[in-house]
Every structure is written in C-alpha cells, then in structure tokens.
Amino acid sequence: MTASQALVATHRKRSRLSRLLGYDTMAETRECLTGMAFAIPWLLGLLIFVLGPIIASMYLSLTKYDVISAPRFHGFANYQRAFFDDRQFWPSLGRTFRFALTVVPVGTAGSLLLALLLNRGMRGTTIYRTLFFLPSLTPSVAMAILWGFLLHPVVGPVNYALGMVGIQGPGWFSSVQWALPSVVFISLWAGFGGSRMIILLAGLQGVPQELYDAADVDGANGWTRFRNVTLPMISPTLFFVLIIGVINALKVFALAYVATGGGPSWATWFYALHLYNWSFNYFEMGYGAALAWIFAIIVVILTMAQFKLARRWVYYMGE
C-alpha cells in the first residue's frame, strides 16, 4: 500500500466517523472529539456520582432497604410514613424552617449593616473586615465546642456577664427552651461577618458614585439615598445571598449534631439530623432516600418561588 493509498484510507475512515457524528468537515470532527475527550472526567463523574445516584435514590425511596437484604419495592409507603406516621417528621421540618426564618433575615440584615459600615471609605477598613470575617472560618465542630464552653450554664462567661446585670442566665444548650435560640445565636455570630458580608460589600462597591451624586443634588437624605439608590442597585446581590442563605440554613447539621445532638428532648432535632439518623444510624435507607427527596423537592420549590418573587423586587440595570 502506497503512502497516498493509506492517506485515502484514513481519510475515508475518518469521514465515516464524521458522518456518524453529523459533521461535514474533518476540522469539526476533530474539534468534537477533542472536546469530548477533555470532558470525560465530568461525563463519568456526572453519571457515577450525580445522575446515577439521583435515579438510584429515587428508586430506593420507593423500597424498603436495610443494606443487608435486597431492596423490596414498597410503592409510596415511605412517603406515607413520613407524612402520617413519623412523629418527628413535621416537628423537625417546622423547626428547620423556624431556624431558617430567623437566621436568614436577621443574618442578612446584619451582614448588610456591617457591609454598609465598612463601605464608608474609612481608614483601616481591611482590619475590621478581617475581624468580622474570622469567626466564619471556625470549623462547625470547633464552633459547637467553644460555644458550649462560653454558654456553660454555671461557669460560662456569658451567664456570668448576664449575672452582673442581674439576669439569671438560662441553661442554653441543656434547656429545652433555649437550645434552639442558642444554635441560632451561634449561626448568627459566624454568619454576620462571613462570606455574605463580603459579597454584599462587593455589591455596594459596585454602585456607581454618579447615582449618589445625583441623589445629593436632589437633596436626598441618608435613608432616601439608601432606599432609592443603594437598595435597588444591590438587589441582585441581595437576591443571590438570600437564595444561598436559605439553602444553607435548611441544611443545618454539624453545629446542632455536635453541640446538642439534637436535644434536649428534640429541641434542636433539625431535618438533616432526622435524615442522617434514619439513613446511617438505623440504616433504613429506603426511608432515608424518601426523606432526602422530600427535602430536595422543598428546596427546589423554595428556590423557584424566590426566583418568581424576584421579578417584583430585584432590579437589573440595563433592563
């Protein structure tokens, strides 16, 4: 076979491949194959670790499965059980929502206030930014432990300080009434100055000075400037921060698991603890999968609802 014959042969082979892929030219086929080759890790990852598991857990949620024996098809029994028979399902869901409904609005307002304070162009802002940010770097487990120390009912400095002003401090983590507020409080401590503040600060810095100048010419005071210039201009940032904040708050796990173990008497038994417990303590994986899917559907609906609502209050420049 001469060199030219070989060339023709390979050309034909490739053009068959091109036709298979639906491309006319060799260059396009080459580009397609190279592109696919670079995407292989994710093609595999998406199938093995994301899409496969999504379908598998959907199926498992319709079965009874204890890991040891094969899953048995169960219909919607797991969902029925969650909604009607599981005594801790609704309470844990409600508690998680109460947690999110405090932590997200209060936390976002606090972060925005800090960001506004830092955005006044004063000297030393970086140092303050760092001071506010550091608590959020604390690993959740360390956070739970060190706050257990600070909120110690007898020898903790918090109750000591309360005692100085004549207040008998509660038992915090060990009190049914105060355990949930304690977890809220700790989350706020870490959340006020965390990444949310940094994002909002960047949003504030992106507001064009001309708009403020124009507002000044119109004689706007601080509040009007904030209400009519700052707020609309950072509304896309605020929106993003709210979406992420809600999802993260609903997923609260490590802090409560370590600080209180979900107690006392279920006071901090959040949805993620419930899900973890059924899946990995009792190994009722069918039921655990159903709990996970209920959670996923709630998260997706909430996120989409927020996007819907966003049309009313989020302002995009140039639209």
Place this chain on the structure above:
Amino acid sequence: MTTKSISTQRGLFSSYAFRRKASTVTSYIVLTLLGLMFMFPWFYTMTGSLKAPHEIYLFPPPLFPELAQFDNYPEVFRRVLFGRWFINSVTVVTLATLGAVMSSTLVAYSFARFRWRGRDALFAITLATMMLPSEVTLIPQYLIFRNLRWLNSIRPLIVPAWFGGGAFNIFLMRQFLMSLPREFDEAARIDGASALRILVQVLLPLMKPVISTLAVLGFIGAWDDFMGPLIYLSTAENFTIALGLRYFHVAEGQPGIPQTHLLMAACVMSTTPVVILFFFAQRYFVQGIVMSGIKG
C-alpha cells in the same frame, strides 16, 4: 491662605462638617465594639486553652490563666490521636482540592473552547444539578463505596473530586475561560500547538487567579466537612480533624480529669490552618467569594 484656615476653623463648627466628623468617630467606635464582640469567643477560647484544669471551673471565670500552661498543646497529642487526624485532614484536603482543580480545568476547557455534539445539553444538566441538595445523592454514593469496600477509609472523601470537581467549580472555571480572548489560542494553534499544549502553556498561566480562588474555597470546604467523615470513617485512626474533635468532645463527658482546657487547645489548633491560609491568600478569598456571588 488666611481665608482657608478661617474656613476650616469655621468648618469644624459648621453643622455639616461637624456631623460628618462625629459620624466617622461614631463609626469607628461601633466598628471597634463590634470587632471586639466578634473576637471575644476566640479570645476566651485561646486563654482557656492555656488554663490549668481547675481554672476552667472557677467562678467568676478568670479571663487569663494564672500561669500559661503551654504544655496543654502537646498534651492534646498525647491524649488523643490528634497528629494522626491532622495528617488525615491534610491528606484529604490536599488530594481533594488538587483533584477538583485539575479535573474541573480540563472539563471547563472543553465547555469553553470546543464545539461538540451534546455539549450544551450537558452544560444545562450540569447547571440543573446545582439546584438539587447533595443529600439526595448521599445514600447511593455510600452504597457505591460500600461495594468497593472503601468504607472506613478516606478514599470516598477524595476520589469523587477527581471526576470533574463538581458542577460549581466547572461553572466558575468555564465563566473565567470564556472571558479570555480566543486570539491567544488561535495564535498557538497556527504555530502547531496541540489542544492540551494550548491549555497548559497558554491558558493555564492566565488562569492563576481563578485556580487559586477555587483551591482556597475547596480547602475551606473540605477542612470543615463533617457529614462526609461522619458517614464514611468509623475508627479513630482514620478520623479527620473535624470528626476527631467531636470524638474528643464526646469523650470529655467520661469520668476522670476534666479535659475542657485540652479541648480548647484542640479547637485552636483545628482552626489555625484555615486562619493562616486566610492571611496568606486573603486576596483570593475575597475574590473567590465575590466571584461566586456576583456571577452565580
């Protein structure tokens, strides 16, 4: 000259300038008070980590130990497998971050620079999966690693990162690559460079900011991860710092000498690496957080 000095002098009392100055001073006071409040828990933990066992239970709680017990720190290593946990954590974090950054670079390159059948559909699916919480994939992933007999090893915490690094990393990396002009690639291609060579020699040097950023965010996420180690690791010698700390915390309740001072030292040590990283890579931190916020 004189008019100017007079005007500044008068400015001090004129309501506008005075109010401005007053508000700046107030801001500083507020900022400082807030900073102290935010840092107090850490201050108290740090001095607590240097206290003698009996000082923990003194009332009123002393702010400082009578004599700083620096030996509390080595004592942590003697009491529990802290050194082992530290090595495990560093291994997991390094390998998971490395895998995520490397593989997401390759995948993002494919999404940003090549046209291929199914690309846009795959990208849409990738974005859609970002909406679903990770809880949904938890059980099947566990079953995969159980079948591979990888339970009670750190492999389940590392290996998935090497398969594309997750939708979020791919997305951010792709956005960054799209912002780089294609002329760079074209020039190299005309010179006969292969696709891989263009990525490594032309694009990679330009991608340094986004790579550092994702590495830093990956580090923090993996260091803080608790649920993963809790599910996969069952014996103390395989624990990561986060899980070990909790194990130590639970063991504290057992009879014997109070260990709170040691637990505080362990908390300080478990947070130190993240804080050090923050100070060295502050720029990338802020950039990364902002990037994930604004473009996401």
